[in-house]
Amino acid sequence: MASLRQLEYLVTVVDTGSFTRAAEQLHVTQPALSHQMRALERSLGGPLLERLPRAVRLTPMGRAMLPHARAALADAERARCAARLASGTTAGELQVATVYSVSLGVLPPALRVWRRDRPEVDVRLIEFRHADELREAMAAGEADVALGPRPGDWPGPVRELGVEEFVVVLPADGAREDDNTGVVDLATLAGCAWVHYAPGNGLAELVDAACAAAGFRPRAAVRTEQTAAAPILAAAGLGPALVPANVLPARFDGRVLRPGVPVRRTLTAYTRAAPDPLTTAFIETLAKHATV
Numbered sequence: 001m002a003s004l005r006q007l008e009y010l011v012t013v014v015d016t017g018s019f020t021r022a023a024e025q026l027h028v029t030q031p032a033l034s035h036q037m038r039a040l041e042r043s044l045g046g047p048l049l050e051r052l053p054r055a056v057r058l059t060p061m062g063r064a065m066l067p068h069a070r071a072a073l074a075d076a077e078r079a080r081c082a083a084r085l086a087s088g089t090t091a092g093e094l095q096v097a098t099v100y101s102v103s104l105g106v107l108p109p110a111l112r113v114w115r116r117d118r119p120e121v122d123v124r125l126i127e128f129r130h131a132d133e134l135r136e137a138m139a140a141g142e143a144d145v146a147l148g149p150r151p152g153d154w155p156g157p158v159r160e161l162g163v164e165e166f167v168v169v170l171p172a173d174g175a176r177e178d179d180n181t182g183v184v185d186l187a188t189l190a191g192c193a194w195v196h197y198a199p200g201n202g203l204a205e206l207v208d209a210a211c212a213a214a215g216f217r218p219r220a221a222v223r224t225e226q227t228a229a230a231p232i233l234a235a236a237g238l239g240p241a242l243v244p245a246n247v248l249p250a251r252f253d254g255r256v257l258r259p260g261v262p263v264r265r266t267l268t269a270y271t272r273a274a275p276d277p278l279t280t281a282f283i284e285t286l287a288k289h290a291t292v
Helices: 004-016 019-026 030-044 060-087 099-103 107-117 133-138 202-213 229-235 277-289
Strands: 047-052 055-059 092-099 121-128 145-149 159-168 193-197 219-223 242-245 255-259 264-270
Touching: 004 019, 004 030, 004 047, 004 055, 004 060, 019 030, 030 159, 030 277, 055 060, 092 099, 092 133, 092 277, 099 107, 099 121, 107 121, 107 277, 133 145, 145 277, 159 229, 159 277, 193 229, 193 242, 202 242, 219 229, 229 242, 264 277
Parallel strands: 092 121, 092 145, 193 219
Antiparallel strands: 047 055, 145 264, 159 242, 159 255, 159 264
């Protein structure tokens, strides 16, 4: 059976791309590292790594093994931190995975409360462009809790936090007849070039779906990776943008209108298994204080 130390060796070799660098990082000799990797491979019945002249590459067996190795190490670290926190002997770290837009608009109020109430527990944010990447990272054990759109076919606990509203941002100059109602029909913006999101950003798919429901495909004047940049570019006159309402600052120069057909997404917190008390406390803080 593989030991945690052997799994740590495997992950470190993969992450560093070299037995030499892995041995330096782990503070062991290279022969000792190689010996343990060979022992791990023998116990599993096949090679995990292909040793190349200047690199290493995972075999199919190694690719199958790696996410489970990461998950086992993450579980062991969480268990250690939970035990030490319960004994009062040390501070801890909570690993929170999320998508870019959520870390910008939803999380800050909850993190402020968490930091005030639990200053001994650091929060490490791990951010992803797309909800699918977030789900994969959580499944691989890379975080204690994930915060994002509801994951499809998720086997673990899921806590619904609320429904996120999206708004249309337009430049402040110039008037539209819909300014009086505060509502805009997306179909009236079909002829505009839009401030869009970069391919791979999950919000790009959301914008495309909302516009498709209104009967058109948006033409991009500019594409941005950063959610925070979209309303600024729209307010500057580059085109309309569809953005989460919670990312807009208190003082914002652009015009903000609600889509005639609301654009929304449900946000959730989810874990791979029943969360430990510390993670449960964080999820409760999210439920009470996150801006959704």
